[in-house]
Amino acid sequence: MKFEAILFDCDGVLVDSEPLTNQVLRDLLEASGWSMTLAECMAYFVGKTVREERAEIEARTGQPLTQDWLNDFYQRRNQALSDALTVIPGARDAVQAAHDATRGRIACASGADRFKVEMQLHKVDLLGFFEGRVFSGHEMPRSKPAPDVYLAAAGHLNVPGHQCLVIEDTTVGVTAGVAAGATVWAYSPQAVGDAALLLAGASQVFRDMADVPGLLTAV
Numbered sequence: 001m002k003f004e005a006i007l008f009d010c011d012g013v014l015v016d017s018e019p020l021t022n023q024v025l026r027d028l029l030e031a032s033g034w035s036m037t038l039a040e041c042m043a044y045f046v047g048k049t050v051r052e053e054r055a056e057i058e059a060r061t062g063q064p065l066t067q068d069w070l071n072d073f074y075q076r077r078n079q080a081l082s083d084a085l086t087v088i089p090g091a092r093d094a095v096q097a098a099h100d101a102t103r104g105r106i107a108c109a110s111g112a113d114r115f116k117v118e119m120q121l122h123k124v125d126l127l128g129f130f131e132g133r134v135f136s137g138h139e140m141p142r143s144k145p146a147p148d149v150y151l152a153a154a155g156h157l158n159v160p161g162h163q164c165l166v167i168e169d170t171t172v173g174v175t176a177g178v179a180a181g182a183t184v185w186a187y188s189p190q191a192v193g194d195a196a197l198l199l200a201g202a203s204q205v206f207r208d209m210a211d212v213p214g215l216l217t218a219v
Contacts, residue, residue: 002219003183005159006098007150010110011046012169013187013209014091015120018046020080025050028073034060047170049111049143078119087124088187090210094167095129097213106130107153109166111137111144111173133157145172147180154180167212174200185215 011017019038026041034057036044045053050073054065098106107130110117114136121127121134135153137143147161154161161181168174169187177184178201186202187209188194194205206215 001101001216002163003165003216004102004163005105005107005154005157006102006165006167006216007107007109007153007177007182008095008098009166009168009170009173010108010117010120011112012088013167014088014095014108014126015124016086016088017081017120018042020084021077022046024076024080025073028069028076029057029061032057032061032063032069047111047144047172049137052143074113074116078116081116081120082123085120085123087126088209090208090212091124092126094209094212095126097216099129101216105157105159107133107135107157109135109137109149109153111149113138145175145179147176150177150180150182154182168202171196171200174202177201185212 022041026038057065117134135149137149140148142148154164164182166177166182166184174184174197184202186197186205188205189207197205
């Protein structure tokens with residue numbers, strides 16, 4: 001196998017968190033004056049952080065985005081995830097195959113805050129694979145689409161970016177992985193946005209996380 005390390009995004013790749021998170025966000029934004037459907041909320045916010053969209057939220061609601069509002073969002077989001085989060089089908093086998101193929105040189109590099117990432121991985125029994133190798137964009141100078149979180153993960157594993165494989169599901173994440181010098185495979189279960197993922201620099205798009213072991217064997 002040509003990759004020395006494999007770096008996974010978390011939300012939408014390992015855990016099915018986006019509908020839960022965005023339902024909470026949609027409800028709170030509507031209460032603040034910005035009404036949209038869940039699908040519209042996901043189309044706008046998936047791959048982004050709420051705090052980085054402060055200007056847009058304030059413009060749409062006509063209210064300041066306060067730390068109290070963010071804390072309320074995080075608390076409600078975490079409760080929803082704790083109650084109902086599930087693993088992406090096939091993700092466990094994908095992570096096991098990546099771990100075996102790289103002799104443990106894998107990491108989780110997410111744009112989300114560390115508490116959320118580690119809580120989610122623990123909830124679906126994947127944290128053991130990534131213990132000590134979880135990287136949060138909140139702790140970097142810049143979050144995705146900047147490459148910082150992927151460069152930090154690669155650096156920790158002592159593997160150059162160009163020898164890493166990144167597995168992502170958003171154009172923002174693909175852009176970050178490509179900027180880090182990595183090869184990026186894009187998980188796109190419903191074939192929505194394939195062209196955008198490829199345009200962002202993904203070398204291939206695949207439909208099922210259960211395909212990852214076979215894809216790794218083929219490279």
